[in-house]
Amino acid sequence: MTRTRTALLLTTVVALLAGLVVYAAFATRSPDFDPPTPLEAAAPQGLESFYTQKLSWSDCYTGGHCADVTVPIDYADPDGATTQLRMVFYPATGDATRSIFVNPGGPGGSAIDYAGQMKNDLGKQVRDAADVIGVDPRGVGLSSPLTCLPAKKFDAYAASDPDPDDAAEIAASRASFTAMGKACEANSGALAAHVSTVEVARDMDVVRALVGRAKLDWFGASYGTELGAVYAELFPGKVGRMVLDGAVDPSLDSVESSFAQNEGFQRALDAYAADCVKSDACPLGTDAKAGVAKIAALMDQLDAAPLPGVGDRKLTEGLAFYGIAVTLYDQKSWSYLSQGLAAAFKGDGALLVQFADVYFDRKPDGSYGSNSGQVINAISCLDNPGGLTLADVEKQTPRFVKTSPVFGRALAFGALGCSDWPIESANPLPTIDGKGAPPIVVIGTTRDPATPYESAEALAKQLDSGVLLTRDGDGHTAYASGNACITKAVDGYLADGTVPKVGTTC
Template identity: 40%
Template sequence: MTLFPNPPASERRAPRIPRSLLVVLALVLALVVGIAAAVAGTATAHLATGTISSSTASSLEKKYTAPVEWTHCGGSYWCGSIQAPLDWSDSSTSSIHLALMEHRPSGTAQGDLLVNPGGPGESGVDLVGSDVSNAVDSAVSSKDNVIGFDPRGVGYSSAVKCLDAKGTDQYLYGILPGAIGSSEWLAADRANAKTFASACEKNSKGLLAHVDTASAARDMDLIRADLGDPKLDYLGYSYGTYLGTIYAGLFPTKVGRFVLDGADDPWAETGGGIVAQTSGFEGDLKTYVTACLAEKKEAVGTSTCPLTGTVDQAMTSISGLLSSVATTPLKAKDGRMLGASTLATAIVDPLYSTAEWPDLTTLFASTLHGDPAEAFTLADDYNERSPKGTYETNTTEANTAINCLEGGADVSTGEMRKEAAQLTKAAPVLGPYEGYTDVTCDEWPVKPLAFPAPVTAPGAGPILVLGTTGDPATPYAEAKALAKQLSSGHLVTRYGQGHTAYDLGNTCIDTTVDAYLVHGTVPSHDPLCH
């Protein structure tokens, strides 16, 4: 399996959520499932084609608008669930449910802030419920009700469901026969993808045709209406920036204080796409290698660098390690075999944050000595697989469903091989394992929707667009392009490595965002935060 989805999403994983969640989250599932049973009808698929009638959508929003019934989940946290229409284009549609998690300040809240961690497929309920500090800093959480939501198809909301844990293991970790891209390998990959896609269609109760970003954006406006807010204040990370952009395009006059961090701009002429993204991760890997060889603490932690020679020689060693496990996979204690694709996933996992670089040092030290344990630990973290072998979320399923609905296409084998060659040229270490991403979407049971026109959102309030110069998942060029594209966009730059910028300890970034979210202060110019 390859690491990254098709555009418009720019990454599968938003690594802002710690895996050890508060006890409050144990209560969420039981609560939301109970509410969902009461409100959700039988979902029947109606593929949304063409433009949704504004009168139909307005009628449905009016029909479904109702105050959120919150239930105390412990501490400062409250759980809720609302109904939404399955198909925003069909006035007779059945219902789905959307799960919410709210953190309230100790005093009177000045307003509501909706947050999304990205993905697509990551849980906003988990983001806020794990600890509100994983979503915003204290300057915001002490003033606003911070609300995480799971978009349609995701997590505790009406969710895409596919294979059981054993089947998901085969889909994500299975060793395919032959060399990558060979006829034998492609046949096995297609069979694997078809099994996965068929299970998703069977087990998702008609959701697959309706998990598009535009429908999720309409859900966001329904949440706004249910909260009784005239405008929506919103903070979106990574894919969440695309979700926010689509919302701004649909509802520009309802845009309140918007912050888009780790901007995903699928319309950008520069940046974007799997080739640019893979190049970004390869560049970050090279930056890590440079720090590792210099025995810098941020890279090695309390260990020593297991790589030797020059930077280029060390990169060649990593490439050789990937080739080695491709030829001779390493067997883990649980019986799984570590192949090159899984090792590449493990390498990418810590590259989202420089704070996780020491994990790369541990990974290379152990794998170079024939021990696959750390590689599986990191790959499992990326895939949100627990040590017990169960999957903590449906991120893989939701991510695939959303991307195939929005970016899937009938791509020929020749075109995929051409892209694979571009990947290998652009990123010689990681690129060979990132091709053929269209195979699963080629087998997908729902036809892709037309891609939306570029959003400019005239009439929207100020929108802060945050970009990090060394962001491997959403290249900085996309932030620059999106800020320019949006009529009211304001670029905020962080110099450094890692994915996203806010709430990660950069005082300049945090002060700028807090001033906007709390006081409405728009920066007069890009603060160029170092």
């Protein structure tokens, strides 16, 4: 996860390419739904009204049950303003003994959408005993959303040069990032300063109590691993069975976080190229190394002269950055990348523009289906406030470019991002060890582009009870990737508490 102006959404891209179902539409409440009963256990002092609030449930059209939860905008001021969270609840298919909360990452991905997917992906033995719950984090999705730039201005931001070349371009890029933060503050008020991961983790504890669970079982993917790890740090005694898939290393600063992703995406691009050149139809030719150089040359060309794209929207270097990156999240998307590159090499940028639109959830009519492309910056910069100078970043750039000629310059400059965010954070990420929590399963995929395998190794070591589970493969995250060994290990842990053997590789 990059905490930068080139931040990459950590979510399941094949699902995005296929089009996600919206799981949050309301109907009337089914008469045979027995709502969960809140715990009577003592709530944290001053927060009693939130931990014991009465929820009003309605049926979602997909078969789940939906409710709104009220939480304080600022936990330091529980008597002050509040915000709304929306959640979906899928009851267990048997006699429920637990509830598994799920989160797909981002930050900015919809947990409500993800729950609709995970209720089908989790094994029968898991679903027989466990409800599946998705809570859109504060500021995200169907919870009271953070509102920042209007669509047209965000279009310009997304298409802007990710690696500005001179003083004027650098100043303009930095100013645009600051302007986004000011827009969040102007349009969303106090909420803009209170969408940190620490506060989201505290929200999850409120919902845990409201659905009547003494322990929080958790399946977090990508940034959802960081959210889970923060919960374990804040509430170690309330952790149940926790799985962190496609793990983030929360200990990294902005430069090293960007560099880790730089390595991850280049590793994935190299794997794609090596696979592509085996085909006679590969747009990269017959040599993988030369093919990657061809992509790097395309990025340079786009920096100087964007290609025709969709309507009056051109394929800029910025949109190509996202359009290429989004297809590396899943090996099943590599064929899309080949199509997009083949067209771009012939002077047609339309497909890569459309892929970038998928990444940002931009609709054909120019609207955005979610605020994910903007809220990621708000959350990331509250978690990891900036402090870098331009000189710091320029010093690091050669190392980035040497590792990745395609992504390096953009990700190096992107590390500067949060230094320009105008909103002060009161809740930065804590140091995480989760001491006191039961075993936490951390999963890493060896050629994961967005959360490199090394990040999973690091998080498993940082967590006092971390257990590393390895998937040898391509793409972002491991569960539901078709790897039977991973499925067996995760389902076994979530169903009956069997912890994978240390050192297990699938």
